[in-house]
Amino acid sequence: AQTVTQSQPEMSVQEAETVTLSCTYDTSESDYYLFWYKQPPSRQMILVIRQEAYKQQNATENRFSVNFQKAAKSFSLKISDSQLGDAAMYFCAYRSASSSGSRLTFGEGTQLTVNP
Amino acid sequence: SAVISQKPSRDICQRGTSLTIQCQVDSQVTMMFWYRQQPGQSLTLIATANQGSEATYESGFVIDKFPISRPNLTFSTLTVSNMSPEDSSIYLCSVGMRMVYNEQFFGPGTRLTVL
Numbered sequence: 001a002q003t004v005t006q007s008q009p010e011m012s013v014q015e016a017e018t019v020t021l022s023c024t025y026d027t028s029e030s031d032y033y034l035f036w037y038k039q040p041p042s043r044q045m046i047l048v049i050r051q052e053a054y055k056q057q058n059a060t061e062n063r064f065s066v067n068f069q070k071a072a073k074s075f076s077l078k079i080s081d082s083q084l085g086d087a088a089m090y091f092c093a094y095r096s097a098s099s100s101g102s103r104l105t106f107g108e109g110t111q112l113t114v115n116p
Numbered sequence: 117s118a119v120i121s122q123k124p125s126r127d128i129c130q131r132g133t134s135l136t137i138q139c140q141v142d143s144q145v146t147m148m149f150w151y152r153q154q155p156g157q158s159l160t161l162i163a164t165a166n167q168g169s170e171a172t173y174e175s176g177f178v179i180d181k182f183p184i185s186r187p188n189l190t191f192s193t194l195t196v197s198n199m200s201p202e203d204s205s206i207y208l209c210s211v212g213m214r215m216v217y218n219e220q221f222f223g224p225g226t227r228l229t230v231l
Binding site for chain 2: 035037042043044045047050091095102103104106107108109
């Protein structure tokens with residue numbers, strides 16, 4: 001079974017600074033997807049960024065980028081120019097690429113605080 | 117993407133009663149999922165709601181406690197039966213869309229408190 005680990009229960013960053021959230025995972029599969037979701041106090045889960053395991057290039061979405069290290073099974077999220085609206089719980093998630101592997105496996109989450 | 121609504125958004129219930137949560141999607145989707153998020157914790161998959169057949173439950177979750185219906189490709193319900201305070205959680209509906217980079221989209225969640 002796949003597992004996802006986020007070793008940082010809480011992180012804080014100054015507004016306009018950069019922060020990196022860590023995520024590691026364990027799988028025996030070679031093809032899969034990785035995601036970062038954001039959950040603000042409204043509790044709505046919002047997809048931040050996705051990465052396909054077969055792609056070597058790291059995904060980027062505006063101020064959000066990932067450092068995907070497949071051999072090390074590491075998938076960290078970098079938030080640049082942090083904004084107050086980035087404050088939320090961030091979840092790393094894994095999904096198999098197999099036709100039967102539709103479920104998402106989530107990490108424990110990292111609570112991000114952005115200080116003005 | 118998909119627009120997903122859930123009803124109710126929150127409820128406070130007495131132990132021993134049951135609550136049915138509805139999930140409505142604005143487009144036909146193949147895969148619908150129900151997750152539980154206990155206070156301060158991560159999301160755990162309860163079951164996959166299959167259209168036209170019984171739901172597929174994850175380890176630790178049983179149909180008698182969490183019966184699920186999926187009458188069509190845009191709607192599903194999750195019932196939390198014979199509730200106890202340990203069932204106090206956020207329950208989230210999610211849909212999978214293979215044509216959209218295999219993403220899963222989430223509803224706004226239902227916050228359940230059991231007294």
